[in-house]
Amino acid sequence: MVKVMKFMITLLISSCFILVASGRFLHQRYQHLDQTNHETAPSYPEINQIYRRNEEREELLEKLAQVLINYYRDESVQTSEENKRATLWLRKKNSELEELSAIDSLLQWNFATNITHENEEKLSLGQVQASKWHAAMEAQGTKFNMANLDNINRRQLRLLLKSANPEDINVVRETSDTSNEMLATYNTGKVCMKDEKCLPLEPDIQDIMSKSRKPKQLLEAWKGWRDVTSSIKPHYTNFVELKNEGAKEHGYNDFGEFWRDSLFDKTPDLEASAEKIWQEVQPLYQELHAYVRNKLRSYYGEKVVGSDGAIPAHILGNMWAQQWTGIYDILKPYSSADYIAQAEAELKKKYDVKGLFRLSEEFFSSIGLYNMTEKFWNNSMMVKPEGREVQCHASAFYLYRRGDFRIKMCAEVSLDYLETIHHEMGHIEYYMAYEDQPSVFRDGANSAFHEAVGDTIALSVTSRPHLKTIGLLNQDSTESKKSDIDMLLQMALNKLAFLPFGYLVDKWRWAVFRGDVKEANYNKYWWQLRLKYQGVVSPIPRSENDFDPAAKFHIPANSPYMSYFFSHILQFQFYKRLCDLSGHQGELHTCDFYKSKDAGSKLKEMLALGSSVPWQDALEQFTGSREVSAKPLIEYFRPLMTWLRAENKKYDEKPGWKDAKINWLNDDSFPEWAY
Secondary structure, eight states: OHHHHHHHHHHHHHHHHHHHHHHHHHHHHHHHHHHHOGGGGGGOTHHHHHHHHHHHHHHHHHHHHHHHHHHTOOHHHHHHHHHHHHHHHHHHHHHHHHHHHHHHHHHHHHHHHSOOHHHHHHHHHHHHHHHHHHHHHHHHHTTSOGGGSOHHHHHHHHHHHOOOOOSOHHHHHHHHHHHHHHHHHHHHOEEEOTTSOEEEIIIIIHHHHHHOOOHHHHHHHHHHHHHHHGGGHHHHHHHHHHHHHHHHHTTOSSHHHHHHHHHSTTOTTHHHHHHHHHHHHHHHHHHHHHHHHHHHHHHHOHHHHOSSSOEEGGGSSSTTSSOOGGGHHHHOSOGGGOHHHHHHHHHHHHOOHHHHHHHHHHHHHHTTOOOOOHHHHHHOBOSOOSSSOOOOSOEEEEOSSTTOEEEEOOOOSSHHHHHHHHHHHHHHHHHHHTTTSOGGGOSOSSHHHHHHHHHHHHHHHTSHHHHHHTTSSOTTSSOHHHHHHHHHHHHIIIIITHHHHHHHHHHHHHHHHHTSSOGGGHHHHHHHHIIIIIOEEOSSOBOTTOOGGGGSTTTTTTOOOHHHHHHHHHHHHHHHHHHHHTTOOSOGGGOOOTTOHHHHHHHHHHHHTTTSSOHHHHHHHHHSOSSOOSHHHHHHTHHHHHHHHHHHHHTTOOSOOTTOOOOBSSOOOOOGGGO
């Protein structure tokens, strides 16, 4: 009897559905007229009547649907209801997250561009409030059953719930205060040289590291900066404990595990992938290292450089020996082919700092990407202001208000800064592309994507063909083959020299978070990694009284670094794809995709996705591959690899540094687990 009743009710409701739906056909018959030309509607008075009837039918249809839902309530309907509730909840949380992010980013901006105790205190209070919101959101969000949600809601909820914030507000406050104290030490630190002038890191000490050719002065600046930042060590030790406490509350073994999951979602083999990629590029790096070592030995002598294969860190033209372009004058192979010096001289004649930003904007717009907004030009900090302490480390900011994007840096007119501006503006382009995504998806496909975008453009901008196009090089001023080697060597000193450093910073940090490296061995393990991967040693003996990792901004700032390693691989993968889309023919390093709308359109499609899909999907949509590959990088530098091998063979300079040891007060062996 029950089955008969259900059948009769179903038949009755189905008939009603048919009658209601039939009323739609007349509406659809005339709908195209209104869509084609709204002015035709008055000529068809029955349309308004149809609209009114259709609204009534739609209302009745919803009521009939609810009757069926209530009558045939089963598991699939419950799933639908929970998904509907999740949709409404996620919409609300995305709106709240946008407001929270707007406040946080403004507080971050205010502190970075005006380092005062008041702004530091406001930032700490803001971080505490953000932590409270995340805790409340997490308590609500965990009540949803992921299995009952559609794919888009499930992804939003999963990303929202990723957290390492501790529940105890006092711990949150202590973590924030410790972080800000470390940053304040770094940002306000000055090195007092023997001439009694006390200089900030940027640009003064950096200029000494790149321009001085006096080993004693270089050592003084190198050691002086580390003396300033070594005081961060006890704060960092406490910071590690606090961050791990929060991560463990959320089911992670340590904060490093949370970080990998947060930045490279669904990539369980991240560390193995990084090591595999490093092994692929290591032979090329070692050939470059051998060439540089030979040139430095010829310039400074064996007493400064040494004879065990490693290179002292203070003579590589950079405070961290992470990029070696600062010593190009020592390394250049052909004195007649220094196109960089010519291009930089022209750049300084034609542009001021704001002009460099305009030049960068013009390239992005030439391929169909976005122009910077009025708020960008009004609010960005492009040069170092007078009268206040600021954080000069170049950064891009998204203020979560329509059109409010900013760059903070202390730029000067140079090709290096032009490249940095493209890097930071690449972040802005990414922000603009996904601005209409839900707040939780306003991020890169993974963190390396965000870092790679601007650098991909910079590969085209700094190519010889492009520098000629924009009038920084004379068409006939350079001999092609020598200039190609000149350009590739410059690029290798920037991109290739960086790779081992980009890899080891987080390799060190993750070992610290895991507890594999204790405070008693922080500095020693740092130098073991630097020797193993970079072939670099400290110029003077070090000990655990020093804390050399803190000399790098990203350690006290707790800013991820493995993203840069992967981005330096991805940018060549992106570059090759854009070159192919632009129709480029010839060797990869000669490509300039300037003004290619086809290339820009495809890039824009990927950027607009934000983090709404897994990064492997975004990569495949853009490049056709789901894996990060070093092959395009190796292809780009292939002519240089051939040349380096020939040069090293000519001078009997063997790649590698197997006999080298770290410059330590009491040495012992490298731990087995660390390999």
